[in-house]
Amino acid sequence: MRRSKTMEFGVGLFMIAGILGLVFLGLRVSGLTLSAPAQSFQLEANFANIGSLKPRARVTMAGVTVGRVESIELDTQWFDARVVLSLDSELEGQLSRDTIASILTAGLLGEQYIGLSAGGDPEMLEEGDTIRDTQSALVLEELIQQFVSNMASN
Amino acid sequence: MQSKFSNGTARITRLGRRGCDLMEALGRAGVFLFQSAVGVPSREGWRLWLHQMHFVGVLSLAIVLVSGLFIGMVLALQGYTILVDFGAEQALGQMVALSLLRELAPVVAALLFAGRAGSALTAEIGLMKATEQLTSMEMIGVDPLRRVVAPRLWAGFVSLPILTVGFSVVGIWGGYLVGVEWLGVFEGSYWSNMQANVAFVSDIGNGMIKSAVFALVVTWIAVFQGYDLVPTSEGISRATTRTVVYSSLAVLGLDFVLTAVMFGGL
Amino acid sequence: MTDAPFIEIEDLYFSRGDHEIFRGINMTIPRGKVTAIMGPSGTGKTTLLKLIGGQLTPERGRIVIDGQDVHRLSRKALFTLRKRMGMLFQSGALFSDLDVFENVAFPLRVHTDLPDTMVRDLVLLKLQAVGLRGARHLTPAELSGGMARRVALARAVALDPELILYDEPFVGQDPISMGVLVQLIKRLNQALQLTSVVVSHDIKETLSIADYLYLIADGQVVAHGTPQTLDTNQDPRVSQFIHGEPDGPVPFHYPAEAFYRDILGEPPMTKTG
Numbered sequence: 001m002r003r004s005k006t007m008e009f010g011v012g013l014f015m016i017a018g019i020l021g022l023v024f025l026g027l028r029v030s031g032l033t034l035s036a037p038a039q040s041f042q043l044e045a046n047f048a049n050i051g052s053l054k055p056r057a058r059v060t061m062a063g064v065t066v067g068r069v070e071s072i073e074l075d076t077q078w079f080d081a082r083v084v085l086s087l088d089s090e091l092e093g094q095l096s097r098d099t100i101a102s103i104l105t106a107g108l109l110g111e112q113y114i115g116l117s118a119g120g121d122p123e124m125l126e127e128g129d130t131i132r133d134t135q136s137a138l139v140l141e142e143l144i145q146q147f148v149s150n151m152a153s154n
Numbered sequence: 155m156q157s158k159f160s161n162g163t164a165r166i167t168r169l170g171r172r173g174c175d176l177m178e179a180l181g182r183a184g185v186f187l188f189q190s191a192v193g194v195p196s197r198e199g200w201r202l203w204l205h206q207m208h209f210v211g212v213l214s215l216a217i218v219l220v221s222g223l224f225i226g227m228v229l230a231l232q233g234y235t236i237l238v239d240f241g242a243e244q245a246l247g248q249m250v251a252l253s254l255l256r257e258l259a260p261v262v263a264a265l266l267f268a269g270r271a272g273s274a275l276t277a278e279i280g281l282m283k284a285t286e287q288l289t290s291m292e293m294i295g296v297d298p299l300r301r302v303v304a305p306r307l308w309a310g311f312v313s314l315p316i317l318t319v320g321f322s323v324v325g326i327w328g329g330y331l332v333g334v335e336w337l338g339v340f341e342g343s344y345w346s347n348m349q350a351n352v353a354f355v356s357d358i359g360n361g362m363i364k365s366a367v368f369a370l371v372v373t374w375i376a377v378f379q380g381y382d383l384v385p386t387s388e389g390i391s392r393a394t395t396r397t398v399v400y401s402s403l404a405v406l407g408l409d410f411v412l413t414a415v416m417f418g419g420l
Numbered sequence: 421m422t423d424a425p426f427i428e429i430e431d432l433y434f435s436r437g438d439h440e441i442f443r444g445i446n447m448t449i450p451r452g453k454v455t456a457i458m459g460p461s462g463t464g465k466t467t468l469l470k471l472i473g474g475q476l477t478p479e480r481g482r483i484v485i486d487g488q489d490v491h492r493l494s495r496k497a498l499f500t501l502r503k504r505m506g507m508l509f510q511s512g513a514l515f516s517d518l519d520v521f522e523n524v525a526f527p528l529r530v531h532t533d534l535p536d537t538m539v540r541d542l543v544l545l546k547l548q549a550v551g552l553r554g555a556r557h558l559t560p561a562e563l564s565g566g567m568a569r570r571v572a573l574a575r576a577v578a579l580d581p582e583l584i585l586y587d588e589p590f591v592g593q594d595p596i597s598m599g600v601l602v603q604l605i606k607r608l609n610q611a612l613q614l615t616s617v618v619v620s621h622d623i624k625e626t627l628s629i630a631d632y633l634y635l636i637a638d639g640q641v642v643a644h645g646t647p648q649t650l651d652t653n654q655d656p657r658v659s660q661f662i663h664g665e666p667d668g669p670v671p672f673h674y675p676a677e678a679f680y681r682d683i684l685g686e687p688p689m690t691k692t693g
Contacts, residue, residue: 011207018316021323031349111350290513295502
């Protein structure tokens with residue numbers, strides 16, 4: 001009887017370990033956050049070109065992760081990309097209207113993310129507002145083209 | 155001429171008979187699966203299931219975790235030497251995690267499972283058949299499909315996905331050990347790159363679906379081979395070999411099909 | 421009603437592949453008696469028990485147990501009928517993952533809702549009857565062949581069945597355990613008012629316990645009667661078996677080419693057809 005108890009205990013541990021492993025994979029590996037939707041607020045930003053930005057990419061401010069990219073879709077009115085950002089709720093009402101959102105690249109070939117830099121406008125961004133000042137992703141081909149045409153004109 | 159002709163027909167006849175045998179075996183295996191898997195387990199059934207979970211799951215944990223650790227470490231080592239040529243070693247975390255979650259963990263864990271637990275299941279059920287335990291159970295009025303086969307089938311089906319999760323976790327940790335601790339990839343980029351590129355549903359979820367499919371197929375093959383074998387010592391050894399061979403082939407073949415459907419844009 | 425035979429076998433045909441095992445067997449097995457079915461090895465005696473137990477299905481003919489045609493029953497009804505039967509297997513067939521006590525308790529646990537204390541009492545009672553109450557904590561691997569068969573017997577009678585089928589109960593036993601088994605079968609039959617069917621080729625032991633005998637050979641019943649009538653039967657097939665003569669209608673040699681041809685290495689005669 002004791003042997004079967006330890007066996008049952010072992011099986012219980014085994015199954016708990018499986019669930020914990022799955023939680024680890026979810027949180028640490030795929031970066032799911034457990035924070036409820038109430039703890040974040042959303043802003044929109046339109047970019048002329050998002051490069052290879054993907055949903056759930058990081059949004060940083062001064063290098064600190066403050067949110068994630070919620071969704072990316074084509075804005076059929078202006079034919080540019082509308083990116084919805086989901087940011088920590090403590091930043092709600094703290095970002096000025098002229099905050100700049102730029103698409104940056106980690107390293108030369110690394111993943112792309114959004115960097116926010118604060119502005120000086122006294123009016124603040126609220127839930128659902130749109131960031132006007134945006135900088136598109138650097139596209140390598142365009143850079144090279146510019147470089148070559150500069151060379152030619154010199 | 156006469157003999158050549160009859161040789162040819164004999165060959166065709168043989169081929170036909172093989173085909174019929176194969177279809178018949180598949181049909182038997184299907185009915186077998188249905189009869190053992192369908193039904194509400196009793197309290198006794200839960201106890202038997204728990205016992206089998208220990209046997210096929212907990213006892214397979216060690217080999218699966220050790221293999222996972224080594225595979226993660228090798229992935230990091232190989233990946234690093236390739237990525238560093240492009241200056242992209244910060245993508246190491248992404249590479250290790252995606253290869254493990256999508257392919258290596260479900261497939262390798264299933265292959266190990268077939269060798270460790272599948273062959274044991276076949277031999278155990280086969281021995282019970284050879285010593286008339288299954289027949290005597292039937293004569294006592296207990297269906298061996300429900301009593302012997304069903305707990306094993308369900309235990310295998312539940313265990314393998316758990317083992318696969320363990321394999322992935324340990325493999326990613328092994329990749330971290332080699333990549334970050336030893337080769338000096340920046341720790342922050344190992345994790346953040348991974349988090350930015352691994353999607354929960356499409357990568358982890360699909361890996362789990364694969365694992366569940368493999369679990370069903372491997373356990374099914376193992377218990378059916380045990381139940382259907384010729385009850386002699388030679389028959390048991392043959393069936394055990396068949397379990398490992400068939401389930402390995404089935405896992406690799408199904409993996410291609412599933413990958414094509416999940417990630418191949420079909 | 422009590423005078424009606426317990427088992428009736430009518431015109432039974434069964435074959436395995438191309439090999440015909442039974443070609444029209446008729447038997448009636450009386451209630452409350454020990455009936456022995458005897459015959460040389462390989463005549464399908466065990467197959468007959470499996471047919472009676474409903475594990476195999478005959479090609480033709482039927483087997484009626486207490487008014488129920490075994491092979492027309494649904495799976496559920498068949499399992500219900502089997503609760504009224506016990507079967508003792510040649511190897512004992514104890515469940516290797518359970519100890520002696522749990523093996524005997526197994527039928528009680530799956531078919532009854534008795535409380536644990538009552539299961540314990542019943543199991544100890546059955547083990548006492550076969551003299552192995554002290555061995556209840558052993559595993560089947562620790563038992564000798566004779567003990568395993570006695571435990572299996574205790575398990576077979578655990579549910580107090582009306583019918584027990586014995587498959588070669590005496591094979592491979594030393595004289596002492598053989599004597600014990602003969603005693604047990606006899607006693608159980610008298611004490612529990614059982615109907616017993618013993619399949620065996622051990623003549624002496626079987627003759628000593630059987631009330632009625634069937635002798636099968638070549639897929640047919642060649643003789644039946646009480647032990648006394650069979651002992652004096654003049655049919656050469658019967659007397660060869662009963663008296664254990666090495667050669668007779670059942671030849672000593674497996675069918676083969678003439679011996680001198682084999683030895684001299686001459687080409688074998690081609691078979692026609």
